[in-house]
Structure formats: C-alpha cells, structure tokens
Amino acid sequence: MWVKYFTQKGFSPKIDVNPSVNLGICVVIPCYNEPSLIESLGSIAGCNLPACDVEVIVVVNHPEGVHYDVLENSNKAVKDIDEANRLWGCERLRFHAVKAFNLPRKQAGVGYARQIGMDEAAFRLLTVGTKQGIIACFDADSQCMPNYLAELYELWMQYPKTHACSVRFEHPLSGDEFPAEIYKGITAYELHLRYYNQASRFIGFPFAYHTVGSSMACSAEAYVKFGGMNRHQAGEDFYFLQKIIPHGHFRELNTTCVYPSPRPSNRVPFGTGRAMSKLVYSREPISTYHLESFLNLEPLFQNVTTLYNYSGNQIERFIELLAYPLSDFLFQVDAARAIENVKSNASSAKTFKKRFFLWFDAFMLLKYMNFAAERYYGRQPVEEQSKSLLACMGYKPLQTLRTRDLLLFYREMESVEWSAKL
Template sequence: MESKRLFFVADFPSVQLDKDFSQPLVKIPPSPHCEVCVIVPVRNEAQTLAATLTALIHQVDLEGQFLDPRRYEIILLANNCSDDSADIARTFAQQHPDIALHIVEKTLPPAEAYIGRVRQILMDEAYRRLCSLGRTRGVIASTDGDSQVSPTWIAANLYEINCGADAVGGRILVERVGRANLDPYARACYLREVGYRYLITELETYLDPDPHDSFPRHYQHYGASLAVTAEMYALAGGLPAVRTPEDVAFYRALVRVNARFRHSSLVRVVTSARQIGRTNVGLANQLSKWIEMGRQQQSFVVEPAGAIETRFVARRQLRVMWGCALNGYQPSHHSLVSLAEMLGVSTQWLVQKLSQPYTFGQLFEQVEERQQKEQMWASRWKYVEIEQAIGDLRLRLESLRLSWSKLQGNSTPDDLELLKEPCPAGSLRNSGVVNPCSN
C-alpha cells in the first residue's frame, strides 16, 4: 500500500559504519563481476569449518551447472578463537586460489566479542564492498561456521532477489545424524516445534497473506541463512549490534521499512545439532533447555491456536484500517472498538496510533509492545501443551483448506469468505479485505 522508492548508492549513508572499522577489513578490492558477498562469522569452529567452506565453493546454478566463482566472494572473520580455526581457513584458501576467500582474524575486546557485533562488522564490510561496485541490488549473504549451505544456495538466493525480494530467509535443517543422537525428549520437542511453526505459517497464508511471501514457505529468518540487498540493508539501518538474537532484530528492522521478505524453501542450509552454543539463545541453547525440561518432566507449552488465529485476523483488519486512513477514509467508531478489543489494546490508544505516519511494520510492532504493557492479550490467552495446539491448528486448517479448494479459477487465500468487502479507496479495491471504513 505504500509506494516503494528506488535507491541508489548516493542514498546509502543511512548505514553508519563504526569508526573502529572505518578502514576496510579486506584490502583486496572485490571482483567487478561480484554479485554476492558471503559473510561467515567464526569462533572456535575447527571441527566444522572445512565442511562449511567446502559447501560454499561447490556452488552450482539452478540447472546444476558450475557457478562462476567470480560472481561471489567469501569474507570470514575469525574472532577471539582459541583453536586453529583461522589456520584451517587460511590453508583452505591456499588450496583453492580460484575462490575469493578473504580471511580476517581479530581479537575483539570483551564488550564487543559477541555474535551480533561480529555479524554486524562483516555485513557492513560486505555492504561497503558492494557499494564500491555500484551494485544496489548486490546481495549480502550470511551463514555460520557450523553450517553447510546447499549446492544451489547462492543461486537460489539470487533467484528470489531477482524475483523481487529485498531479503531472503533460508530453510535451516538440523543435520540428520546429530538430530538422531539427540536426547529423546529434546528430539521430540524439536520435531513438534517445527510442525507447530509450519502449521502457523500455513494458517497465516490463509488469514493474512503476504503477496511477496506466498505459500509454500517456511518460518525461519536466522543468521545461518539470511540474505539482503545492499539497498535494503541501508534502508533498514544495517544490522543492529544487539547481543542476541541479532538476526531476529534485523528481521524486525526489515519489517519496519516494509521490506519484501521471502522465506524461501529453495534456499537450504544444514546446521549442527550441538548442545553447547556460542550464545545464550539459538538452537544449541534451546536443545539444552529441552533436555533439562525432559529431566524435570516439564511440558512444552506454546501459544494456543485461538490466539494465533485471532492475531492474524486482527492484523489483517488493522492493515486495511491503516490503508484506509492513508487514503483519507475515517474508520467507523464501531470498527475501531471491535478491532481494539480483538488486539487487546485500548481504543483511544489505537486511534492515536492510526493518526501517526507509521509504516505498517512500525504500527504493528507498537501494537505488540502495547499488548505486553496492557496485559489484556496475555490474560485472555493462556499457554497450552504443544500437542493440543498442533491438534487445534490442524482442525482449523482442514476447514480453511476445504473452503479454499471449493473456490474456482485461479483463486488465492485472499478470496476466503472472511475477506468480503473491498475498501472504497482505489488502491485497496483489489486487496480483498473486509472494509472497516465509513463512507
């Protein structure tokens, strides 16, 4: 609903590069053919690093043909390592001189030796190098030192970007042997969470579809497989230097500026099932928590299906109301009261926020923050065991799938019965959403 402007290199100073790293990390200039700058933060990854780099150099296009190595480069930052990760990387680079693999080794002060800061340093450097080539749609692609990208990882990211995405989250799988060797309760929790989140993703497709992120898709936007164009990296203000989870914080920054984010099933990465991580969050930490829950016989509880469905329906109604306000239409008092109740916020607060010049991403983020403050949402929706939530989601999806299958022609989730009246504004007329605006 908001027009997207074009961005040029001259527009990019919104990214404030840190003064401590104002000089390039890599002195060798990028190849003029470079389209993708892959960044790999590494800290004590001696056991997995060779496999990570091997996967990155054996890249093919979507037809299975060898990918021209001039089209991408790799920047690896070994920070605060106490093992021989840096030596392994340097040896690997010497053995593969046809690949642009740049090794940087640094010991950061304790206040900066965390993954968010390291990934920020690397992504800033990738951004700078792509800008030097004038590639506004050049791709900054992130992975990790304990992960192995698929052979078409670079090509699939480029495909999604060329199809119009501003950023891409890849599907991250836990390697099979490690998963099989997990504690039984942790493995069960992992598999249930994957199923739970996939069901949520499908439900979202029916109730609040994103035209730039159509089904089939997944739910992940994490550092092991995260790609973004240089122009969108700038518009989002760069990667936030938060301790963890920096990847989720960056995704939220992208949502705030209405980036076209694609959760692509074509982009795939396999990561380790280790249970001792480098941060206080992430998969390794979560696996450890599940193991401890099993020992203490604690249930795995999650948000119930009713809360999830209500959120998606309310978000879509809010999106339309926001669009109507942008087009000069005043929402009816009844629709404002009804939506505020559904969202779990006060009507007065919602009216005030709708009068402000927010992007929709900014508006909904404020709604979620307000929900936590007012506590109406939390008191209404109590967590349930994940098995119950999965069962309820499956039942609801059966109904939605049936409704969708009865539609004729090239119908989409926008055509479901809950999306009845078009908004009077011309730009919203084809959106297929319920009209909360008064004439």
C-alpha cells in the same frame, strides 16, 4: 548514500585484498569457538558457482577475557580458512578471515560478529558498483545444498528489486552426531517455528516470514538503506529482517536449502541453541503459543480498514468487543491512541491499513503472544497446537500424526506455498 553510511560508522575495511570487479555474492559467517568450521566452508566450496565471483567472509570472534581453549579455537579457525583457500580457493571463490578478537564483553555476540562481516561485505560489493550484490548469512556449523549460491544469484537476476530473502531451512532430524533426544527436540522446535509462521499467515498477518540467521540474504544496497545489522546478542536476525520486510520486495527462496545445526548452546538467551540446551540440561520440553492467541487476532486483522472510519469512542468500543486477552493487551499498550495517530497520518483506508501494520508489526505480535501466554493461556505442547491449526485449515485427517510427520507435513505445505508465490 552508501558512502555516508560507512562514514557515519567510522568504518575501515578489514580485508586488505581488493574485491574482484565481478564480485556478486559475499557469504558472511560469524565464527565463535567453532571446532568444525572447515566442514561448513567445504559445504559452500562444494556449491556450483554462479556467473559472478564469490567471497566467503568469516568473522572469527571472541570476547575479551576468554579461556585459553576459546583462543585456541579462534586461531584454529583462522588456519581452517587458510586451508579452505588452499583446498578450494580459486580466482572466482575466495575465503577471507576477519579477526575480531577481544571484543568488549557487553557488545560481543553473534549480532556484532554479523555486523562486522556484513559491513565488510557491503563495502566490498558497493566499492565495485554492485548495488544488487548479495550478502548471504550463514553459520559456522551449517551445511547447504550444492545449488545454494547459484539459486541466490538467480533470485536476484529474476527479481532485481529484491531487498532481502529468507532461504528454505531444514534441521537434520536424525544422525549419529548428536544423541537421539537432540534430534527429537529439534524436530519439535522446528515444528514450533513453522507453526508460528503458518498460524500468523492464517490470521492474515502480512509480515509472516521466517527469520533464521543462517538462512537469510539481502542486497548490499538494501543493507545500507535500512541501517545495517544490529549488535543484539540474540534475535539479531529477527530485528534485522523486520526493518526490511514491512517495506516490501521481500522474497522466500525455496529452490535450495540450508541445514542448520541442532546442537545445544548457552551462548544466547533464546533461539535454537538455547532451546536445545534447556531440553538437554533442564529437561524442559519444547512448547509453543496457544492457537487461541492467534485466532483472537483474526477479527482485528480482517477489519483493519473498518477502523479508518471510526473515531475515539468507536475505536475503544471496537477493542472492547474483541476477545478479552487481546482487548486487555490493546488497552495496556494504549492501542486506541495509536490507531488515532495512524489514522491522522493516512489519507485513505489503504494507506491506513499499511500504516496500521507498521504499528502492529512483528514485534507487537510477539509482544502480544507472550502477554497472552503469561496472563491467560500458558505455553502449550507444540504437537497439540500444530494439529489444532491444521484442523482449522481443513486438514482434519492428520490428527493422528506424530511430531516428526507433522513437521514434514508443515515443511511440504510451506514448500508448495512458497513455490506458488514464485
């Protein structure tokens, strides 16, 4: 299967050094115009090494026609990788530079860079027969705990059927690297991410997981099986993991942590960097979706199997009785016909429910949330909505908490929750 994948893609390896027969983890880092790559490489080099060999594959990339300063940073990044090998490289840990200069401007971006690196990683792991070898995604401005590599290895040793995982992440909330407003903004933005995740779980959505590009990993076998990384210029992590998550064998690794940078960026149309950029340059505060948008979904998600026994008019009547923002959305996406189609391909209520959520997946959920925000509720202050969710969950004494303390509570809540799953 994996040979076919690389043949169809016209893949040719970019690294001319044969992989070690003991290679078990490849950390892939897209690097575009990064002045401080060496610090992230040093963070990985400071990790305790697992029982397998590790390679760090850095895809140094930039689009065609870039300014001279960007080209200089690309050349500096390649030198940083050489320096990392000199400082920390050994038989069990190697750093590789993959030059992806002058990429077509329409395709250039973080998705394409990750794809180049992850294809290379999968090829190297599968070449030495390590189907459950780990492809870990990292960023050129991130840091990690010293047990990062060892815990990834241990996860796959303990659960060898794992397709992919999300790794616990925490943005820095203070420091002297950025202005205070950046730390304040990233606190609100991370709270938005955790609020969205927890609200999705609260209403019974089965695919509620974090999809952060700098803190995810997959097996080489699963990478090929599910079609590899996409070339989206933003949201590539979300699109990639949502191909895998609905098929099961997805886990959350909470025994280590990645620390992504909160820095502003205009490279992508949405995501952490863009949110920080809007905060700094446009003074646009961090907002989120109204809790009612989520709560409207609960009667639908809790009664999915009921729909298996309904037909045409009954399905439409069921939709009509839902909260108007949701029913309006469902009629616009022709949900009744979609549900009938799901039903025609299901032999039991259990199969129907599984197939229903393959239709009403994370993409459909996000589409609905944006629809509800644009047509009905607007975007709301994240502190207010995260408190409302906690109240619904029974944590009413926490109403006096401010943004930072709310985030810390959400972090702790997810930490306990993830640990319980493991």
